[in-house]
Amino acid sequence: MARRGSLASPANMVTLTLGLLLLTPAAAAEEYDYYSWQSDNFHNGRFYTKQPQCVDIPADLRLCHDVGYKKMRLPNLLDHESMPEVKQQAGSWVPLLAKRCHGDTQVFLCSLFAPVCLDRPIYPCRSLCEAVRDSCAPVMETYGFPWPEMLQCDKFPIDNDLCIPMQFSGNHATQTPASKVCPPCDNELKADTIMEHFCASDFALKMKIKEVKRERGDRKLVAAQKKKKVLKMGVLRKKDLKKLVLYLKNGADCPCAQLDSLGSSFLIMGRKVDQQLLLMSIHKWEKKSKELKFAVKYMKSHQCPTYHSVFQ
Template sequence: MAHGQKSHRWSLTQGSFSLALGLSLLSLLLLTVSAADEYDYYSWQSDNFHNGRFYTKQPQCVDIPADLRLCHNVGYKKMRLPNLLDHETMPEVKQQAGSWVPLLAKRCHADTQVFLCSLFAPVCLDRPIYPCRSLCEAVRDSCAPVMETYGFPWPEMLTCDKFPIDNDLCIPMQFTGNHVTQPPVSKACPPCDNEMKADNIMEHYCASDFALKMKIKEVKKEKGDKKLIAAQKKKRVLKQGVLRKKDLKKLTLYIKNGANCPCSQLDSLGSNFLIMGRKVDQQLLLMSIHKWDKKSKELKFAIKYMKSHQCPTYHTVFQ
């Protein structure tokens, strides 16, 4: 998470609602999402003291901006601010939410967006509605292994026992394991499962400590990881970051827990590659790999854009 991340001590409302009412949260949301568009402003039940923090402004309903990429297509148009992660301003929401956008592309769980947006951009209701503990656990169990591949642990602020159990009013799982429309989970190594799109390349570029154009001499397995040994030929440095000269001379990268997952880019090592990575515990982890296709307009645009692009200042949670 970002350095200096605010402490999130949530006193989750534990008021239970009788099942005899026959109102699941899904139907509640369907009824209120359209109504939320009518809100310009709403007040809390008492004052602007909430979750142990004093806010300078009462919670209010605001439009979900188009550049809040994590949630702008989540299914409703307005969100409460401050949100349920104690972000008080929209720039803060955008800054922190942006680091989670790539997790959606990994399709690690069908409810990833529902879970994250329930916290980053909660729907406007007369009380905060948190995700159910089972929803958190399902997303965590599916997505934490993907995050670990990149050297990111499941963050403390999303510890699932902070959330209400399922017999309370909370946001449940939308997709179950038997749901036929659940998106398929890719079996490819996460760093190898990225589209050759300029936006995608730039997201990884900004989240990575370094970026190189280089050849790979050999691929090995080592203690459950996939080990990439760079060729000694000259490397083109696109972003040096934490890399030192001695790192460049004998460059070795790892796909964490990737010994047995496929990486089609590495089936043939004859070409150059666009390599992006992070340094974690003195080990260089591969974040993204693309074959260097000279004919790719997306790649050409991204490489040109790297020269002038100012990356966001947030520290990413996941990429």
């Protein structure tokens, strides 16, 4: 059950404040001094020499544009001091939202990347971090990414401090359900989705798959020897293309409908991790798909942003 408490409890104070922000005009874009707070359980306080500002959350900050409030503070709580830096670093987390690993993923990430503009910094509660981490870390591991150091949950305040609590605490029925499909197989055939994975991947190919095997909890994809169309060479070498083998990390048993029939060609995107080629995304190559045609054409001229390697 959700935790009960008086309206004046720290968690409810944060929730009430966030609610009021949605009902009243956004805070004026003004500068003010602040000294980051610390408690016995939270020793990650910061001092900024640059005065924080309230700024609009821009439409192209896709991670947080629709988070529920309009203004954010700069510098944010991850020490990003400019909006270009925030966009660059936050962009690598957008694909994680699409995986629906936890209902509070956006709330947690945006509390750090685009913190609500109040007179003091409000961090996510440790329990919120732990809930999102426990649900989303296995998804990230599928792509070869560990849970990053900058999001280690013991850095955040315990729940009896002033912090942002879980929105879905104890009420699993309201959580966005996590998909049981293998994450690289659970992507819409939409141009935006394809391009997100294209930019996040080390390489992209149009190819056929000869066979699929299970190996130590992973699924092993052996490419057919027929000619492959390289859409993004990246880290691949010519010898990699001759005997191309990809791995669906922790994917031995999760469903992947694309691999039920190997007769067609596939759009394959992946990363190289510890000498292994990991599958990031797979789509059947549907010739009549306008979305696929547009994405493939766009790949030729699109300049991908440079992301920080946390969840690309």
